Amino acid sequence: MRLAIGIDLGGTSIAGAVVDSAGRKLAILRRPTPASEGPTVVLAAMQEMVAELLARSPGPVLGIGLGITGTMDREAGISIISPNFEGWRNVDVLTPFRQRFGLPVVMDNDVRVGALGELHFGAGRRYRSFLFTAIGTGIGGGIVFDRQLYRGPYGTAGEFGHIPIRADGGPRCGCGATGCLEALCSGPAIRRRALEALADRSEPSVLRSLPAEEVSARTLAEAARAGDRLAQQLWEEIGADFGLGVAAYYNLLGPEAVIVGGGVSLAGDLLLEPARRAARERLMSPIRDHVELVPAELGDEAAVVGAATLVEGLVVA
Ligand SMILES: [Zn+2]
Structure with a gap:
């Protein structure tokens, strides 16, 4: 049995698992991220999780794969900037793990490893070429081309969230x-759009009875499913914008599918159906007939499983 450890460092929680070559999680742990306590404390918490997983593992592991947010020098093992973490600049991530565990340790961007998880064990098993995108606090992406993750020369390929959708200004993005x-x-962004619509439009909506802090993509989806017209209209608008990004991707790379994960993807067809329509309207034949916009299958475990597949020898491409 081939085994590796995958760790997914998120802004709110750290997930870790011992994963086998069939993608089974033999032990899985989830802890809050001490994000405000600085990189040393966060890295120590990750190492404690690795130590615990090694103790629970049914056999020796091939190595450790880490999925982390932000920009990085993957080869050097340096996390350059991670916007969700206090004081996180040019942090040497890999050296402390190598010194403590004496195992191969590799890392990559958390959404890129999510793409690997879906590629080997999720919705991506059906395709040779696809985009995986995770919609949550931000929108990340990972390009899989011919069953390989395409990173580009600087490790930055797949920044789907920063495709321009509004040429004439539009809301400010975290990238500047x-x-x-x-x-x-x-x-x-969905929360902001909902709050703006409630302020600017006069239609009745069940969302008006919610305190502002409870307006979110999740409550917007619940309202739309319950028949709320304003919420349904907002998902049409949000999905149409998402579809513009999908059309841009299909025009450039002509993939078999776009696989959509992350918390916002739980809105399902409220988001995906208007996005499919908007994308098809902007594509030419024959690719317009091949738009497949499908939900991810691994949920919030795509990254932890995918991180383990970074370890050489766990899966054979
Ligand atoms: Zn941006």
Whole structure:
């Protein structure tokens, strides 16, 4: 049995698992991330999780794979910037793990490893070429081309969330630009759009009875499913914007599918159906007949399983 450890470092929680070559999780742990306590404390918490997983593992592991947010120098093992973490600049991530455990340790961006999880064990098993995108606090992406993750020369390929959707300004994005897909369709962007609609439009809506802090992509989806017209209209608008990003991707790379994960993807066809329509309207034949916009299958475990597949020898491509 081939085994590896995968760790997914998120802004709110750290997940870790011993994963076998069939993608089974033989032990899985989830702990809150001490994000405000600085990189040393966060890295120590990750190492404690690795130690615990090694103790529970049914056999020796091939190595450790880490999925982390932000920009990085993957080869050097340096996390350059991670916007969700206090004081996180040019952090040497890999050295402390190598010194403590004496095992191969590799890392990559958390959404890129999510793409690997879906590729080997999720919705991506059916396709040779696809985009995996995770819609949550931000919008990340991972390009799988011919069953390989394409990273580009700087490890930055797949930043789907920063495709421009509004040419004439639009809301400010975390990257500094305006009008990016992420600034229109991420969880916080959807919340902002809902609050703006409640302020600017006069239609009745069940959302008006909620305190402002409870307006979110999740409550917007619940309202739309319960028949709320304003909520349904907002999902049409949000999905249409998402579809513009999908059309851009299909025009460039002509993939077999776009696989959509992350918390916002739980809105399902409220988001995906208007996105399919908007994408098809902007594509030419024959690719317009091949738009497959499908939900991810591994949920929030895609990254932890995918991180384990970074370890050489766990899966054979
Ligand atoms: Zn951006």
